[in-house]
Amino acid sequence: MDRNLFTADHDRYREVVREFVIREVAPNLERWDRDRLIDRPVWLAAGKQGLIGLSIPEADGGGGQPDYRYQVVLIEELARAGAASLISSFSLQDNIVAPYVQELGTAEQKRRWLPGMAAGELIGAIAMSEPGAGSDLQGVRTTARRDGEHWVVNGQKTFITSGVNADFVIVVARTDPDAGSRGFSLIVVETGTPGFTRGRKLDKIGLHAQDTAELFFDNVRVPAANLLGEEGRGFVQLMERLPLERLSIATAALAGAEAVFAETRRYCFERTAFGKPIGDFQNTRFQLAEMSTELDVTRAYHDQAVRALNDGTLSAVDAAKAKWWATELQKRVIDRCLQLHGGYGYMLEYPVAKAFLDSRIQTIYGGTTEIMKEIIGRDLARTAG
Structure with a gap:
């Protein structure tokens, strides 16, 4: 199924992001995990490249581009590299903290924090x-x-x-x-x-x-x-900004699941057992077919939510649906992909093993799956009849 979410401008931006990932991210992933910390140089490099602070107005030092599709591109390319920790950090900065300052801050507060955030010099x-x-x-x-x-x-x-x-x-x-x-x-x-x-x-x-x-x-x-x-008004201010936070988690979940699925699909037709690729066994093909379908269906809903966010019409209920469904899907897909890797899936040198560990938090932070269902259920009760 063709995906028509992006334009030629987004495709050109994707090339910039890929080059950044190759140069600044991929060589450092193992060290960051070992040090239990992402160091400052990648933040500064991302700021110099214009990959963070993109939605911050130009007057405040940012890119002045509120189109969330650019965030989707960034998250997808980081997910392709297995950089889940960096996705979490950058998403917090751009999709949670910066909007609070940008939308609620005084002129003085914006001058004090936003330019530094866009440059990667300040982390919120x-x-x-x-x-x-x-x-x-x-x-x-x-x-x-x-x-x-x-x-x-x-x-x-x-x-x-x-x-x-x-x-x-x-x-x-x-x-x-x-x-x-x-x-x-x-x-x-x-x-x-x-x-x-x-x-x-x-x-x-x-x-x-x-x-x-x-x-x-x-x-x-x-x-x-x-x-x-x-x-x-702190509680109200939090609630008003949760749709973007939850959609960004859904974006990361879908991108992470798609990246692991793509790697697993390749593995299944390279790995042999009983004289043929394991992808030629019916059970494997059925597993791949089911996951591919679920990912496509989820992507359609996600992309619809992205358009609604850009239009200013994404509701808290629809964001909750995207969040719980995509994160539960991610957990389910990665678990099945690990199983298809057999014993190798349990080895941390394989991306699927690290993804298995990194993805577990997704159904918890930003509001648990149970809280998301409660939000949806309350809305159904309120609008019944």
């Missing part, structure tokens, strides 16, 4: 999850108390993507403990602020190169000017 993070609050953000206990011209932040965050590398963190905090969902605000805490410390770099099952950390706030005094958006 967002701190939602806590030891006792994951998908249920209303369980957040971190507080920010106004004291004159400052906010005083106290609390703890965990599972924070880019938590080690981040130069600033958007912290979800309670600013009014008696206001329920209207008592949350977003406060930006910058590296070096007294009382702001990082805990462990967490040791994960997969995404080893992607730095994930615990963060601690002990009477951290933050200038009042670091409030992002409106006081008390």
Whole structure:
């Protein structure tokens, strides 16, 4: 089936991305995994090449190109190289943190953070999850108390993507403990602020190169000017921006599954057993046929969601559908591909093994599969009859 999502401009951009991956990414993947950290040079190289900060307005140092299809191209090419950790890091920067600053920030905040983000000189993070609050953000206990011209932040965050590398963190905090969902605000805490410390770099099952950390706030005094958006509207501001975050996870899931499937398809017609390629056995062919069909069908829905995002019509419900379906598909496809590799699939030198580990988080972060189904189910109940 032909894919008509992209134009000639996207195809030319893909060539630029491929060259970047060959030069800056592929030679460093093993070292990043070994070091449990993606170092700064690739961020600077991506900024110089215009591969990050593409949606940031030109006036703020970015590419001024909000078309999400360019992000799809970048994610697909990184997935082809097996760079899942870098996808996570770049997607956080461009599809989560930058939009918050761009859409909610004051003129001064935009000048302070966006040019550095577009250049790869500043790395941002967002701190939602806590030891006792994951998908249920209303369980957040971190507080920010106004004291004159400052906010005083106290609390703890965990599972924070880019938590080690981040130069600033958007912290979800309670600013009014008696206001329920209207008592949350977003406060930006910058590296070096007294009382702001990082805990462990967490040791994960997969995404080893992607730095994930615990963060601690002990009477951290933050200038009042670091409030992002409106006081008390933090929860609403989070909900309004979740469709893009969830679609970006779906994009990574689909791209990752397609990359592993392509490699497995080649393997099945190169690997022989009982005197012929294993791809010539009916069971293998049926497995490949089923996965190919599921990927094609999922791609059609994903591409429709991309168009809706570009048009400003992607709903939270449709984004939830894309997120849970694509991530569960990724998990399922990679598991089946590993099985087709036999014993070699269990060896980390084969891409399918690393993909098996890296993909497991996809159905959890950004809202679990169960939360996605709850969002969809509530909408069905609300519109019943």
